[in-house]
Amino acid sequence: MTITTTGLAPKRADELEHLLGSLADPANPTGATAILAADERAEMLTAGESLLHSYGLNAEFVPPELGGRLERADHLAEVMRSLYRRDPALGLGYGASSLIAGVTLWTAGAAPQREHAARLLLDGHRIAIAFHELAHGNDMAGTEFEATAAPDGLRLSGRKEVVTNIARADAMVVLARTDPGSGPRSHSLVLVDRASADPARLTDLPRFSTVGMRGVQLGGLRFDDLPVPASAVLGPVGSGLETALKALQITRTVLPAMATGILDTGLRLTVDHLSARRLYGGPATALPHVRSVLAGVFADLLRAEALGAVGARALHLVPGAASVYASAVKFEVSRLLLEAMDRLAELLGAHFYLREGPTALFQKLLRDLAPVGFGHIARAACQMSLLPQLPLLARRTWTRHGTAAPADLYALAEPLPPLPYDRLALHAGGRDPIAGSLHTLLDEPWAPEDADLRDAVAADRAKLAQLACECGQLSPVELGVGARPEYYDLVTRYVRLLSRTVCVQVWRHAEPGNFLADPAWLRAALHRSAREPHRPGPLPAQVEDTLLTELLDRRDTGRSFGLTGRPLAV
Amino acid sequence: MTAGNRDVHTWLTERVATYLRRSPQDIDTSRPLADYGLDSLTALAITADIEDEFEVTVDDALTWDHPTVDALSAALSGLVGEKRV
Numbered sequence: 278m279t280i281t282t283t284g285l286a287p288k289r290a291d292e293l294e295h296l297l298g299s300l301a302d303p304a305n306p307t308g309a310t311a312i313l314a315a316d317e318r319a320e321m322l323t324a325g326e327s328l329l330h331s332y333g334l335n336a337e338f339v340p341p342e343l344g345g346r347l348e349r350a351d352h353l354a355e356v357m358r359s360l361y362r363r364d365p366a367l368g369l370g371y372g373a374s375s376l377i378a379g380v381t382l383w384t385a386g387a388a389p390q391r392e393h394a395a396r397l398l399l400d401g402h403r404i405a406i407a408f409h410e411l412a413h414g415n416d417m418a419g420t421e422f423e424a425t426a427a428p429d430g431l432r433l434s435g436r437k438e439v440v441t442n443i444a445r446a447d448a449m450v451v452l453a454r455t456d457p458g459s460g461p462r463s464h465s466l467v468l469v470d471r472a473s474a475d476p477a478r479l480t481d482l483p484r485f486s487t488v489g490m491r492g493v494q495l496g497g498l499r500f501d502d503l504p505v506p507a508s509a510v511l512g513p514v515g516s517g518l519e520t521a522l523k524a525l526q527i528t529r530t531v532l533p534a535m536a537t538g539i540l541d542t543g544l545r546l547t548v549d550h551l552s553a554r555r556l557y558g559g560p561a562t563a564l565p566h567v568r569s570v571l572a573g574v575f576a577d578l579l580r581a582e583a584l585g586a587v588g589a590r591a592l593h594l595v596p597g598a599a600s601v602y603a604s605a606v607k608f609e610v611s612r613l614l615l616e617a618m619d620r621l622a623e624l625l626g627a628h629f630y631l632r633e634g635p636t637a638l639f640q641k642l643l644r645d646l647a648p649v650g651f652g653h654i655a656r657a658a659c660q661m662s663l664l665p666q667l668p669l670l671a672r673r674t675w676t677r678h679g680t681a682a683p684a685d686l687y688a689l690a691e692p693l694p695p696l697p698y699d700r701l702a703l704h705a706g707g708r709d710p711i712a713g714s715l716h717t718l719l720d721e722p723w724a725p726e727d728a729d730l731r732d733a734v735a736a737d738r739a740k741l742a743q744l745a746c747e748c749g750q751l752s753p754v755e756l757g758v759g760a761r762p763e764y765y766d767l768v769t770r771y772v773r774l775l776s777r778t779v780c781v782q783v784w785r786h787a788e789p790g791n792f793l794a795d796p797a798w799l800r801a802a803l804h805r806s807a808r809e810p811h812r813p814g815p816l817p818a819q820v821e822d823t824l825l826t827e828l829l830d831r832r833d834t835g836r837s838f839g840l841t842g843r844p845l846a847v
Numbered sequence: 848m849t850a851g852n853r854d855v856h857t858w859l860t861e862r863v864a865t866y867l868r869r870s871p872q873d874i875d876t877s878r879p880l881a882d883y884g885l886d887s888l889t890a891l892a893i894t895a896d897i898e899d900e901f902e903v904t905v906d907d908a909l910t911w912d913h914p915t916v917d918a919l920s921a922a923l924s925g926l927v928g929e930k931r932v
C-alpha cells in the first residue's frame with residue numbers, strides 16, 4: 278500500500294502554521310511576546326497548548342490504522358517545525374515526548390496496548406517516556422529501576438528522573454530491569470497507566486529546572502513496589518533494549534529534523550536585524566563578511582534538512598539500514614544546527630544577548646536548541662553506536678557495488694509506503710545504499726558545466742575507499758565502550774561522506790525549477806562540508822550571490838529557509 | 848573461503864578467536880562473548896559473518912538470544928544444515 282500524500286509538505290502543515298499565526302505580532306497569544314513571557318516564568322505557553330489540543334496535534338504521532346496522521350516521517354518533521362520555529366518547549370513539551378513513547382508502542386506493543394495508547398493520544402492526553410535515571414545518563418543498560426515478578430504480574434520499584442511531563446502524563450512507558458544479569462536481554466518496557474495505578478505507591482519528585490526549554494515540565498517519579506499486570510509489558514520480557522534501539526531510530530531521526538525550525542527563525546531574526554541596522558553608512562547586510570556568514574548558514578540549514586529528510590525517508594524505504602542513518606542524522610544535524618546558531622549569535626553581537634526587543638527570541642531559541650546535542654542520546658553515544666558497524670559497512674558496501682536504494686529515497690516529493698516498524702533492525706548488517714551510491718553516481722550522466730561536482734563525487738568515492746581500508750582492518754572488540762578516541766573520528770569522516778552524498782542525490786532528484794535543482798546550493802553544501810585542516814573559507818562569489826538572493830527573496834516573501842521554502846505566517 | 852564441511856562450532860570459535868587476537872584453544876565456548884569484550888553491540892557483527900560464511904539469513908538479535916559460541920552453534924546447526932542440502 279502506498280499513501281497518496283505527495284509533496285514536500287502536507288497541506289495540514291500550512292493550516293497549523295496559519296493557526297499559530299505571526300511571531301512578530303505582539304497581540305498574538307502564540308507570538309514571540311507571549312512565548313518569551315512564558316519562558317521567563319518557566320511555564321508552558323498555555324495558549325499554545327490549548328491551540329494544539331483543539332488542533333489535535335497528537336494525531337500526528339499516531340499511525341493511520343489507529344486513527345492518526347503519522348503517515349510520513351518527513352511530513353511529521355515538517356509539521357512539527359511550525360512549533361520549533363516558535364517555541365521549542367511546545368515542540369518537545371506538548372509533542373515530541375509523547376511521540377517517543379508512541380514509537381515504542383507502535384513497534385512492540387500488542388494490539389490492545391497500541392489501541393489504548395492511540396486512544397489516549399487522540400483524546401489529547403500525554404504519554405511520558407521514562408528511560409532516564411540520573412545515575413546512568415546514556416548508559417541505558419545500567420538502568421536500575423526494577424520490575425520483579427509477582428504472582429499477579431509485576432512490581433515496579435525505583436526512580437526515573439528528568440522526564441518530560443511525567444507528573445502530568447496519563448500513561449508512561451518505563452524502561453525497567455527484569456533480570457539482574459548484565460546482558461542485553463535484562464530489560465523490558467512497561468506501559469504504566471497512571472489513572473489505574475495505586476497513588477500511594479507513586480511519589481512525584483520535585484521539578485528539575487533548566488537553562489533552556491524552561492517551560493518543559495521535567496519531573497521525576499519514585500515507584501515503591503507498584504503492582505502492574507503482566508499485560509503491561511511491551512513485547513516479550515527481556516526485549517526492552519531491543520525495542521528501544523529499534524523504535525528510537527525514528528525519533529533520533531525526526532527530532533533533530535524538527536529542530537531545524539529553530540535555525541530557520543534564528544536566521545530570519547538575524548537577517549531582519551542586520552538589514553535594518555545601519556553601520557558605516559549602509560545596512561549591515563552590505564558588509565561582505567556578514568553576507569558570507571549568512572549565505573553559509575543558509576547552506577548549512579539546507580544540508581541539515583536534506584540529511585534529515587533523506588534519513589526520515591530511509592525509515593520507510595530502507596528500514597534495515599536505519600540504525601546507521603538515525604545515528605548519523607542525530608550526530609550531524611545537531612552539529613550543523615548548534616554551530617550555525619553560534620555563528621548567527623556572533624553576527625547578532627549584543628543583540629543575541631538581550632532578553633528584550635525584536636531579537637529577544639534568539640537567546641531563547643539558542644538555549645532551547647542545546648538539548649538537540651545531548652538529549653535523547655548524546656552525540657558521542659551516536660558515534661559509539663556506529664563504530665561497531667564500520668568494518669561491516671566497509672566490507673559489504675564501501676568497497677563494492679551493492680544494492681541501490683529506491684530512487685524515491687531522494688525524490689523528496691514522492692509518496693512513501695507506511696512506516697515498517699517491524700523491519701527496523703539492531704544493525705544494518707553492512708548495508709548502506711546511500712554511501713554505496715557513490716559507486717554508481719559517477720557513471721550517471723553529468724552536464725559539462727557540472728564537471729566540478731562530478732570531480733567532488735569522484736574524490737569522495739576515493740575517500741570512501743580509503744575509509745573502507747582503515748575500517749576493514751578493525752576488530753569489533755576494539756569498537757565497543759573502550760574504543761580509542763581516534764576511532765570516533767572514523768565515524769565523523771563517514772558521516773561527512775554520507776551527508777555529502779545525500780546532498781548530491783537530493784540535487785539530482787530535485788524537480789526542475791525548484792531551487793533544490795539549482796547546483797548553487799549543492800556547491801555551497803559541498804564547500805561547507807569539505808574536509809580541511811581549518812574551517813572552510815568563504816563560498817565562491819557566484820554561489821554566495823545566488824544563495825543570498827534566494828535568502829533575501831524568501832525573507833521578503835515570508836517563506837521558510839529550509840528545503841520546502843514554504844510560505845510562513847511570519 | 849567457504850566452510851566446506853567444517854563444523855559450525857569450530858568455525859565460530861576460530862572467528863571469535865580472530866576477533867580477540869587469541870588462539871581458538873584460549874576460548875571457553877561456554878562463556879558469554881561479553882566476557883571476552885564482545886559486548887551487546889559489538890557482538891552483532893558476528894551475525895553478518897555467519898551470513899557471509901554460510902549463506903543464510905539470521906535474526907539480527909541472534910547473538911543476544913544465544914550469547915555463547917556453544918549456544919550460537921546449537922542455534923545455527925539446524926539452519927546451516929538445512930541450507931547445505
Ligand SMILES: Cc1cc2nc3c(=O)[nH]c(=O)nc-3n(C[C@H](O)[C@H](O)[C@H](O)COP(=O)(O)OP(=O)(O)OC[C@H]3O[C@@H](n4cnc5c(N)ncnc54)[C@H](O)[C@@H]3O)c2cc1C
Nearest residue numbers: 406407408409414415439440441490652653655657658661
Ligand atoms: C529538556 C530535557 C528533556 C528530557 N526528557 C526526557 C524524557 O522525557 N525521558 C527521559 O527518559 N529522559 C529525558 N531527559 C534526559 C536526557 O535523555 C538525559 O539528560 C540524557 O540522556 C542523560 O545523559 P547525560 O547528559 O547526563 O550524559 P551522560 O551519559 O552522563 O554523559 C556524560 C558524558 O559522557 C559522554 N558519553 C556518554 N555516552 C557515551 C558514549 N557511548 N561514548 C562516548 N561518550 C559518551 C557524553 O557525551 C557526556 O560527555 C531529558 C533531558 C532534557 C535536558
